[in-house]
Amino acid sequence: MSELYSLLIAPFVEFAFMRRALAGVVALSVGAAPVGVFLMLRRMSLVGDAMACAILPGAAIGYLLFGLAVLPMTFGGLVVGVFVAVAAGFVARTTVQLEDASLAAFYLISLSLGVAIISIRGSSVDLMQVLFGSVLAIDDTSLMVLGASATVTLLTLAVIYRALVAECVDQAFLRAVGGPSAATHFAFLVLVVVNLVAGFLALGTLLAVGLMMLPAAAARFWVRGLGATLALSIALALAASISGLLISYYVTIASGPAITLVAGFIYIASLVVGREAGWVVGLKPQKHRVA
Amino acid sequence: MSVAVLGNGVRATPEIRCENLTLGFDGHPAVHHLHGAIAPGALLAIVGPNGSGKTTLLRGLMGQLAPLGGRVVSDRSAFAYLPQQAGLDRAFPLTVRELVTLGAWRSIGLFRRVGRDVEDSVTAALGAVGLTGFDARPIDKLSGGQLQRALFARVIVQDEPVILLDEPFNAVDRRTSADLMRLIHTWHRDGRTVIAVLHDIGLARAAFPESLLLAREPVAWGATCDVLTDRNLARADAMAEQWDEGAAECEIAPDHSNTHSAHDDHLGHGDGAIAHVHAHPHVQVTGQPPRQPEPVAAASIAMPQGAKRRSAG
Numbered sequence: 001m002s003e004l005y006s007l008l009i010a011p012f013v014e015f016a017f018m019r020r021a022l023a024g025v026v027a028l029s030v031g032a033a034p035v036g037v038f039l040m041l042r043r044m045s046l047v048g049d050a051m052a053c054a055i056l057p058g059a060a061i062g063y064l065l066f067g068l069a070v071l072p073m074t075f076g077g078l079v080v081g082v083f084v085a086v087a088a089g090f091v092a093r094t095t096v097q098l099e100d101a102s103l104a105a106f107y108l109i110s111l112s113l114g115v116a117i118i119s120i121r122g123s124s125v126d127l128m129q130v131l132f133g134s135v136l137a138i139d140d141t142s143l144m145v146l147g148a149s150a151t152v153t154l155l156t157l158a159v160i161y162r163a164l165v166a167e168c169v170d171q172a173f174l175r176a177v178g179g180p181s182a183a184t185h186f187a188f189l190v191l192v193v194v195n196l197v198a199g200f201l202a203l204g205t206l207l208a209v210g211l212m213m214l215p216a217a218a219a220r221f222w223v224r225g226l227g228a229t230l231a232l233s234i235a236l237a238l239a240a241s242i243s244g245l246l247i248s249y250y251v252t253i254a255s256g257p258a259i260t261l262v263a264g265f266i267y268i269a270s271l272v273v274g275r276e277a278g279w280v281v282g283l284k285p286q287k288h289r290v291a
Numbered sequence: 292m293s294v295a296v297l298g299n300g301v302r303a304t305p306e307i308r309c310e311n312l313t314l315g316f317d318g319h320p321a322v323h324h325l326h327g328a329i330a331p332g333a334l335l336a337i338v339g340p341n342g343s344g345k346t347t348l349l350r351g352l353m354g355q356l357a358p359l360g361g362r363v364v365s366d367r368s369a370f371a372y373l374p375q376q377a378g379l380d381r382a383f384p385l386t387v388r389e390l391v392t393l394g395a396w397r398s399i400g401l402f403r404r405v406g407r408d409v410e411d412s413v414t415a416a417l418g419a420v421g422l423t424g425f426d427a428r429p430i431d432k433l434s435g436g437q438l439q440r441a442l443f444a445r446v447i448v449q450d451e452p453v454i455l456l457d458e459p460f461n462a463v464d465r466r467t468s469a470d471l472m473r474l475i476h477t478w479h480r481d482g483r484t485v486i487a488v489l490h491d492i493g494l495a496r497a498a499f500p501e502s503l504l505l506a507r508e509p510v511a512w513g514a515t516c517d518v519l520t521d522r523n524l525a526r527a528d529a530m531a532e533q534w535d536e537g538a539a540e541c542e543i544a545p546d547h548s549n550t551h552s553a554h555d556d557h558l559g560h561g562d563g564a565i566a567h568v569h570a571h572p573h574v575q576v577t578g579q580p581p582r583q584p585e586p587v588a589a590a591s592i593a594m595p596q597g598a599k600r601r602s603a604g
Binding site: 179 | 368370371372374378379382383385389396397401402429445
């Protein structure tokens with residue numbers, strides 16, 4: 001028992017940086033995972049990736065002006081991320097180009113712009129931190145940002161939940177009854193950006209999507225209903241972040257990749273043995289009912 | 292005279308007036324200079340070949356597509372709409388009851404609790420479409436016909452005086468069609484206006500007293516027996532799907548919708564369901580001159596005076 005304690009609990013008790021990291025990833029999991037579920041259900045799984053790159057130039061401008069400081073980079077990331085999301089949506093609604101194509105264009109421009117801006121001033125160490133994050137170096141300001149992000153996400157989801165579901169299932173119907181279709185879509189995109197910026201602080205640009213998409217995709221292999229999927233995705237995200245932190249503590253690999261790898265492992269395990277549509281279930285001969 | 296009143300006497304059925312309505316994409320018309328009125332309580336089939344603008348017209352009536360010219364005059368808050376199944380994401384983890392409950396959107400909105408009355412109306416609607424006991428079934432486990440029944444239940448829950456159905460019998464077997472058609476006739480008897488886009492000419496002939504035959508241009512509009520003649524259908528086939536990149540700009544009464552006195556005249560005669568069908572310079576109309584079918588049902592003659600609310604630009 002005491003061995004288990006020293007293995008799993010002691011690192012958090014002994015070190016303040018581990019406790020901060022724990023609080024940070026808990027907040028991130030609670031906010032990002034449900035957003036990921038809706039992204040997946042809206043068939044926008046790859047949009048998260050694109051948007052994660054889109055926030056980079058904003059963060060880079062904050063970095064250029066204020067150095068490696070949390071608030072300017074957060075603010076810059078939010079502004080540019082929302083701008084790209086709105087611009088891509090606007091292009092899709094006003095031209096023949098579909099949203100994924102315009103998003104791809106915008107994110108490629110953003111990514112190259114962001115790396116270019118950082119390389120004007122930064123060292124490669126800074127660039128590494130921006131790209132891969134530093135969950136073990138989370139300070140008070142970052143914690144505030146992560147907490148705020150989770151709070152805003154849960155409150156907003158509570159407000160738009162019914163409209164978001166209707167929008168996902170039957171957009172034409174929601175518009176026909178005068179529901180807030182476009183407003184819901186944009187509010188949701190803003191939530192995606194908010195969570196990516198939060199994820200960017202903890203896991204870096206490239207892996208910010210990890211805690212968003214992997215638990216959501218894994219949860220689908222276990223449960224069917226929407227509520228259950230949302231709850232399970234949060235639980236899996238929490239499991240992945242906490243074990244990722246511990247692995248990173250013991251094995252000294254970067255915490256961002258460690259967390260994302262655990263989430264990836266959970267996904268693959270779910271894919272194989274998951275109750276709903278997992279591979280193993282698919283192999284078994286199924287009993288059927290008479291009607 | 293005046294507006295039809297529903298069986299429960301709660302809401303009046305508004306007239307739907309198309310004033311020189313042109314709808315389309317990239318400046319190319321998909322519905323060209325449609326002029327006429329759908330009287331309260333009409334049971335109207337919109338038929339025509341593929342690409343003739345049927346769905347476009349429905350979206351125009353719903354206000355989901357801004358007109359290239361002209362306008363639709365009606366009270367859209369009284370419209371219930373059944374979109375095509377293709378737009379529905381069936382993989383979304385939603386139950387039948389949840390899907391049908393969305394029909395109460397106008398009363399529950401974003402936040403309001405789904406009260407007892409809504410629950411009861413959902414249960415009743417599921418019963419009416421023959422899906423009793425399907426409440427907890429996920430929508431991705433429904434057959435095409437069952438899904439269509441669920442969507443009809445959603446229309447029942449919407450409980451609006453005007454009902455627009457986009458290809459309601461697509462991919463639906465004969466028995467389901469018959470059941471759903473009975474529902475439509477119930478709505479018709481309630482005094483609701485029902486407008487359905489149909490592919491099945493035979494069904495339109497059998498079950499819909501009025502028809503609008505579209506082939507981009509309105510070919511004929513009025514009593515189904517006068518509209519769906521072999522001759523008109525052949526004309527519609529010949530006219531359909533002309534998409535000429537370099538087509539000249541249409542010269543017909545460009546500012547007609549602003550000065551609609553000429554057609555107000557036309558409408559004022561009491562022949563409510565009559566299309567203004569004109570020979571058109573860049574569409575070859577062969578054979579008979581445009582004909583104006585006889586007025587159909589008593590409901591078609593009733594012209595509401597009070598409902599001239601503008602609701603689209």
